[in-house]
Amino acid sequence: MKNSSFVVMILFFGTRSGKKQTKTLSNVSCPHCSQTGTLTAITQPNYVHLFWIPIFKLKTSQFAECSHCKRGFYKEEFTSEMERAL
Template sequence: MILFFGNRPGKKETKVLTNVNCPHCNQTGTLTAVVQPNYAHLFWIPIFTINNIRYAECSHCKKVYHKEEFTLEMERALSA
């Protein structure tokens, strides 16, 4: 019997962080956060989440912040 087991990315969710300043250029409302889960699957059916990829990008200066670089202000805006 052949089992097809692997991982694949889920659907990206984007959210504009409206009242958050970019730490690099100090512009307000230019950050867009992206959250994308990675799933383990069996026969292309998602079984459980392996991890979540999170990052934010400033549309003004194009700086990308990975989840380790998020400020407290970014974390609060994402959870709201």
């Protein structure tokens, strides 16, 4: 009879969102409805993780929303005024 043994190792890896940060952009007007002080910017990093431990930051997503007209803006749509306020 032959004795054989083998080891199976399972790795859990993938991507996961980090802690979301919000910031009110006061003194900045909405490009859509022109209301001032109604924009909120949301920044959220995404990490590569191994066994649910973040290893390194993959990218950071940014988004802004106007509380008056509910219009959303991606990072590529930010005005220079919005960029300065961040």
